[in-house]
Amino acid sequence: MTRLTFFGTGTSLGVPIIGCKCRVCSSPDPRDKRLRASALMESGGMKILIDAGPDFRTQMIRSGTSHLDAILLTHNHMDHVGGLDDVRALNYTDRHAIEIYAEPRVVSSLENVYAYAFAEHKYPGSPIWHIHRIDENPFVLRPTASSGQLEWVHDKGYFYRAADGTLRETGDIDAATERPGEAPGGVVVTPIRGMHSKMPVLGFRIGNIAYITDMSSIEDSELEKLRNLEHLTLNTVSYGPHHSHFSLPEAIGLARRIGARHTWLTHLSHNFPPYEEFVKELREMTGGDSVLPAFDGLVIED
């Protein structure tokens, strides 16, 4: 069984937008309150977060999530990585390093944005991450047990208890990425390559659910990875063409080509009407229920 909970379904500024008085930003429907795009996937007993934007803390607390086995990053824009400092809370309460899976170019960006997390001598309380470098090829996830792997040293922050028993300051920032076939078991994640304007980004498939956000194009060859899906998410921010996101017609066209049983639209903006109206509009456009808007808190499973 694979389950996906939408932690956030909004565009980079969220919905409502600060100061905006439009009818979507003023809508009382909770389904029109959209935090920044993020999703929790659950499979093989693991909790796997896709992206950790500025609403990470809020999303973890409101969903009652207190453990993460991995964080997968689609790309390095702030609305997708701006909450990575806040994983420190899990370092404290769950006592282990946070396993982060990202492309080398995304890791390079994190090294600038979160330089203190990569420092040899860290500021006390800095986040402790294990960075796994990935590419378009499938990789394997295994559960991360809550453990005493991290130990608090007064006024000096958390230190990493390595396998040889020594306390290390930085943790193993560079962790190995396991590939399918290396050992039995685990959950296989299949990255999907796409472009966000000129920036390469990744989507992720686990079981029969695929999560795609922040794409404006995808090569036909990658569609092979999206066969026989129960659920697919696709991003769109506007009716008309957009330089870095699928337009609504593009998203609907792509949903048809991929042919998942259900396609859920995410990264939505106030350019679309309030939820109920948007559902009606999509039913008219597609002649059915196969393409619908996602909303924060929606749970889908297969």
Place this chain on the structure above:
Amino acid sequence: MTRLTFFGTGTSLGVPIIGCKCRVCSSPDPRDKRLRASALMESGGMKILIDAGPDFRTQMIRSGTSHLDAILLTHNHMDHVGGLDDVRALNYTDRHAIEIYAEPRVVSSLENVYAYAFAEHKYPGSPIWHIHRIDENPFVLRPTASSGQLEWVHDKGYFYRAADGTLRETGDIDAATERPGEAPGGVVVTPIRGMHSKMPVLGFRIGNIAYITDMSSIEDSELEKLRNLEHLTLNTVSYGPHHSHFSLPEAIGLARRIGARHTWLTHLSHNFPPYEEFVKELREMTGGDSVLPAFDGLVIED
């Protein structure tokens, strides 16, 4: 009249901490829900935000704030600057660059964290800031009118309309900082120098209200700037000594020395008891009501 609204009164992880089951993190009292430390000061018809951490968007929306004349930064830790990307919303809705006042060392850090906001050719939709470099000396703020200063160019983002009428890509990132006496009027801000462990930080005084956070020490000479205060805020995160914050006894001792009519504790953690209990404890410790815990949404004025 000067007014301060506490936008957030929590330590870097906020209260509750993700995954923490303690009685403070589980408290149903809304005054025990603490977003990251930030305050809105209002003076001379202006709205002046101190710090913009990861909860910036939430804090702006829940307070109904849709205009800012300036953002003052105390220092560059993520819980104080992590929301600066989200000022883009005001670029959109309020159509002007956001005036940011910070020390040169803080600006250098922003150049790494938010490299795209300083790029010569910006990614469409990047935030547009005017950076004012400040030091420990007083400076003057003047209202920023909502205006057509920024203009949207399709798929290219917002461009800055300069005084000579030309559209510029980056805006004037380096803006002048006006000092008292240069022209009549305006609101004078007096920075207060202190240390956050080994990192120099600034507090800010406007009128008879001073906002200090993230200090562990302050030179006697700076206390001159804190005479005759109606309201003072001071940070504390623990009963015992802490490497980068005042302990509770240190904060109470400093409050006595400064002698503001009211001292409000902020940057509070789950190390202190739930709100009502903490109030009682402080009354017993200080023999009165002069030192009290702040809470999110509390408004003080003079």
